[in-house]
Amino acid sequence: MNFNSALENIKSYEAGKPIELVVREYGIDKKDIVKLASNENPFGCSPKVKDAVRAIIDNMSLYPDDSMVKLKNALSQKYGINTDELIIGAGSDQVIEFAIHAKAHNGSKVLMNSVTFAMYEIYAKQVGAVIVRTASREHNMEEFYALYQEHKPSIIFLCTPNNPTGDALDTRSMISFIEKVDNDTLVIVDGAYMEYARFKDPSKAVEPKDLIQKFDNVLFLGTFSKAYGLGGMRVGYGIASEPIITALYKVRPPFNITTLSLEAASVALEDEAFVVECITDNFKEMKRYEVFADEKGIQIIQSYTNFVTLSLPDAKNSSQIAQALLKKGMIIRDLSSYGLNAIRVTIGTQVQNSRFFELCEPLL
Numbered sequence: 001m002n003f004n005s006a007l008e009n010i011k012s013y014e015a016g017k018p019i020e021l022v023v024r025e026y027g028i029d030k031k032d033i034v035k036l037a038s039n040e041n042p043f044g045c046s047p048k049v050k051d052a053v054r055a056i057i058d059n060m061s062l063y064p065d066d067s068m069v070k071l072k073n074a075l076s077q078k079y080g081i082n083t084d085e086l087i088i089g090a091g092s093d094q095v096i097e098f099a100i101h102a103k104a105h106n107g108s109k110v111l112m113n114s115v116t117f118a119m120y121e122i123y124a125k126q127v128g129a130v131i132v133r134t135a136s137r138e139h140n141m142e143e144f145y146a147l148y149q150e151h152k153p154s155i156i157f158l159c160t161p162n163n164p165t166g167d168a169l170d171t172r173s174m175i176s177f178i179e180k181v182d183n184d185t186l187v188i189v190d191g192a193y194m195e196y197a198r199f200k201d202p203s204k205a206v207e208p209k210d211l212i213q214k215f216d217n218v219l220f221l222g223t224f225s226k227a228y229g230l231g232g233m234r235v236g237y238g239i240a241s242e243p244i245i246t247a248l249y250k251v252r253p254p255f256n257i258t259t260l261s262l263e264a265a266s267v268a269l270e271d272e273a274f275v276v277e278c279i280t281d282n283f284k285e286m287k288r289y290e291v292f293a294d295e296k297g298i299q300i301i302q303s304y305t306n307f308v309t310l311s312l313p314d315a316k317n318s319s320q321i322a323q324a325l326l327k328k329g330m331i332i333r334d335l336s337s338y339g340l341n342a343i344r345v346t347i348g349t350q351v352q353n354s355r356f357f358e359l360c361e362p363l364l
């Protein structure tokens with residue numbers, strides 16, 4: 001059968017291996033498996049969220065509130081923005097999809113970092129857009145500007161902090177870059193890990209309110225999947241000037257967020273103390289990875305997220321190391337498909353991290 005020819009050069013997204021698959025494939029007991037592959041919060045979500053979801057379990061038979069008023073109000077309060085400057089997606093992934101489908105078309109150019117979140121390319125290719133990438137591993141605003149001038153892309157992605165490398169842009173240099181971009185180019189600032197960056201270094205923090213007040217061509221993305229520990233509930237959001245939000249709404253399917261997910265995300269915002277505790281622990285545990293890498297003479301990229309990227313020496317192959325760890329029940333992310341000889345490891349609990357060091361030690 002012939003399909004849309006735009007699909008021909010798309011490789012479908014490779015998710016972090018789920019625990020169930022490792023149980024089946026390697027016959028390892030579920031309790032002996034540690035998953036540090038998808039940047040989930042190892043402490044899960046706030047207990048208040050679980051109580052709230054249990055309390056509305058009987059609402060499952062009803063369609064969700066498609067105006068999403070409770071969550072929109074909570075987010076607009078948190079960020080000091082209007083509710084019409086906000087769109088909710090099934091993960092921020094879905095907002096990326098909306099944005100690309102609303103803005104780009106066959107032959108449009110989409111500019112992004114050499115190494116960055118894989119879904120940008122997949123959604124862009126769905127509409128036949130052409131991908132333009134910088135050369136450097138970390139975001140370099142001069143390179144971005146040169147390519148912007150050369151290609152006049154319709155969309156530019158800035159992922160800060162960046163996945164899968166963990167580095168973050170300096171907010172001031174990002175703002176001066178956006179100032180030089182024309183109004184018809186949509187600049188998407190993906191802040192999936194912004195809670196971590198804000199905590200670690202205020203000079204890396206992006207305030208969506210400031211961004212959209214200053215620029216009417218910027219879309220900021222946030223998610224509940226990482227710091228808020230709700231990856232399984234699929235809730236993310238976009239913040240932008242009202243005309244952008246109106247356009248994104250035109251490509252949104254109805255009822256795209258479930259009743260339970262809307263409740264979970266709303267209540268998660270009521271327990272910011274939980275999130276701060278998790279982030280504090282994250283950076284405490286990250287130090288252990290830095291010490292480990294140092295002792296092993298391995299290069300670690302300075303990370304503003306809940307994961308670390310370990311660049312391996314030439315003598316070690318990241319795919320082989322990931323495979324060897326997997327056989328022992330340790331799921332991490334091999335970055336060879338990104339063209340890096342590196343592995344990405346989500347910061348887990350103290351016990352999970354110790355297990356990683358123990359299993360990884362003999363392999364390096």
Ligand SMILES: *Cc1c(COP(=O)(O)O)cnc(C)c1O
Pocket residue numbers: 090091092093094117159162163190192222223224225226231234235236
């Ligand atoms: C995890 C992630 C997302 C999206 O996560 P959702 O679960 O779809 O909200 C978006 N961008 C980056 C860079 C991510 O790492």
